[in-house]
Amino acid sequence: MSFHNGFFHHNLQFSRSFTKKLNEQLAKVDLFHSQWLIVYYLNQFGCSTLVEISNYLDVEKPTVTRTVNRLEERDLIEQIPGKDKRERRIQLTESGVKTFQEAKKVVEEFEHQLMSGLAEEELEVTQRTLNFLKEKLKQS
Amino acid sequence: MSFHNGFFHHNLQFSRSFTKKLNEQLAKVDLFHSQWLIVYYLNQFGCSTLVEISNYLDVEKPTVTRTVNRLEERDLIEQIPGKDKRERRIQLTESGVKTFQEAKKVVEEFEHQLMSGLAEEELEVTQRTLNFLKEKLKQS
DNA sequence: ATTGTATAGTTACCTAGGTAACTACTTTGC
DNA sequence: GCAAAGTAGTTACCTAGGTAACTATACAAT
Numbered sequence: 001m002s003f004h005n006g007f008f009h010h011n012l013q014f015s016r017s018f019t020k021k022l023n024e025q026l027a028k029v030d031l032f033h034s035q036w037l038i039v040y041y042l043n044q045f046g047c048s049t050l051v052e053i054s055n056y057l058d059v060e061k062p063t064v065t066r067t068v069n070r071l072e073e074r075d076l077i078e079q080i081p082g083k084d085k086r087e088r089r090i091q092l093t094e095s096g097v098k099t100f101q102e103a104k105k106v107v108e109e110f111e112h113q114l115m116s117g118l119a120e121e122e123l124e125v126t127q128r129t130l131n132f133l134k135e136k137l138k139q140s
Numbered sequence: 141m142s143f144h145n146g147f148f149h150h151n152l153q154f155s156r157s158f159t160k161k162l163n164e165q166l167a168k169v170d171l172f173h174s175q176w177l178i179v180y181y182l183n184q185f186g187c188s189t190l191v192e193i194s195n196y197l198d199v200e201k202p203t204v205t206r207t208v209n210r211l212e213e214r215d216l217i218e219q220i221p222g223k224d225k226r227e228r229r230i231q232l233t234e235s236g237v238k239t240f241q242e243a244k245k246v247v248e249e250f251e252h253q254l255m256s257g258l259a260e261e262e263l264e265v266t267q268r269t270l271n272f273l274k275e276k277l278k279q280s
Numbered sequence: 281a282t283t284g285t286a287t288a289g290t291t292a293c294c295t296a297g298g299t300a301a302c303t304a305c306t307t308t309g310c
Numbered sequence: 311g312c313a314a315a316g317t318a319g320t321t322a323c324c325t326a327g328g329t330a331a332c333t334a335t336a337c338a339a340t
Contacts, residue, residue, distance in 0.1 A: 007267050008158060008251065009177075013198050014274045015155040016327070018148060021277050023295085023328085034296060037149075051318060058153050063297060065320060070295095086305045086318040111148065114276055122269050127147055129258065129266040134154045136254055137161050156297070163298085163325085174326060191288060203327060205290060210325095226288040226335045 025110045029102045034067050036103055039076065039092065043100045047080055047091040071096070165250045169242045174199075174207050176243055179216065179232065183240045187220055187231040211236070 022033045031039070037057055042048060045056075054064045068090065071077045076096035080089040092100065115123075162173045171179070177197055182188060185196075194204045208230065211217045216236035220229040232240065255263075 007263065010267065010270055010274065011151070012155055012159065014270050014277070015152055016198070017274060017277045019152070019296090020328070021280060032295065049318075058156070059296090060298060061319065062299085062321080066296085084306070084318080088319065111146075113280070114273060117276075118269065118272065122265055123147065125262055125265040126269040127150065129262050130150055130154050132258065133254060134150065134157060136257075137154070137157045140161060140253065159326090160298070172325065189288075199326090200328060201289065202291080202329085206326080224288080224336070228289065 022107070022110060025106050026103060028106055029099060031099065031103055034063075035071055035076075036107065038064070038067055038071060039096060039100050039103065042077065042090065042092045043097065047089055049087045049089055162247070162250060165246050166243060168246055169239060171239065171243055174203075175211055175216075176247065178204070178207055178211060179236060179240050179243065182217065182230065182232045183237065187229055189227045189229055 019033050022036075026033060026036055038053055041053055041056055045052075050061060050064050050068060053059075053068070054061050057064070068077065068088075072079075072090075075093055076099055077090045078093045080091055082089045159173050162176075166173055166176055178193055181193055181196055185192075190201060190204050190208060193199075193208070194201050197204070208217065208228075212219075212230075215233055216239055217230045218233045220231055222229045
């Protein structure tokens with residue numbers, strides 16, 4: 001199997017298309033998908049450091065720094081003083097929680113619509129395959 | 141099913157990880173993966189316009205313009221005069237064909253290594269699922 | 281033939297990912 | 311207790327995707 005008109009090519013196209021459409025939807029609540037990922041994480045896990053976010057999302061630290069700065073400028077997150085002076089511990093503000101709740105509805109509806117018509121079994125196989133490939137990439 | 145610890149999140153992580161590793165491999169022949177996509181296309185379909193490339197790769201025109209400019213600066217492609225003065229018809233140079241051949245080996249080895257251990261059937265289901273989702277995104 | 285519309289490509293500017301190199305702080309080892 | 315190593319985060323700069331608005335050319339309709 002060749003790269004083109006093949007598996008990986010389509011997967012990349014799907015990913016691009018997906019984030020594009022998700023950004024369109026999230027524009028309703030004035031968020032970008034990268035911001036949504038961090039807002040979601042903070043809502044679920046509470047107060048965190050940038051490294052924790054970086055590890056969870058599997059995104060490099062400079063990228064996290066930039067997105068977190070944007071969220072802070074918009075007062076969706078706030079800093080918490082901590083013991084370790086190197087760390088930047090952040091959490092959602094009240095406004096951030098509110099935005100999360102609005103965004104959650106938008107994302108869930110978007111996902112639900114996209115998923116409808118897909119067999120549960122096919123989804124499982126796909127997820128297992130992608131995880132297999134992801135793990136294999138980590139090793140190499 | 142929720143977005144996080146869910147299907148789409150993992151798919152995006154996989155895509156990022158994949159392009160990252162592919163770029164590492166393609167560095168051997170001094171190419172980036174976006175350049176490789178265009179070089180591959182030109183080798184397969186011959187002399188083309190930027191719009192044709194844009195449609196095939198499902199990437200917006202400005203992005204294609206930029207990547208093509210890089211390829212031209214490196215003398216991997218050359219312009220061909222045509223009837224329609226709006227068009228920019230390009231093809232691989234001799235050096236471009238040579239680079240394609242070298243890159244092809246690198247990419248094929250990378251893909252083959254990644255694919256090994258995956259059942260043919262699982263791969264088919266995965267590809268079908270991704271295509272289904274991709275088509276659904278186009279409609280929405 | 282002229283006028284309006286469609287198309288090819290570019291420019292400017294935005295988000296989003298990456299690496300390399302750096303600062304500031306913490307921890308560890310002797 | 312001090313020097314070395316490790317860690318958190320930032321800065322600068324690169325590729326790579328996107329949109330909006332623009333120019334220049336081609337085509338179509340009246």
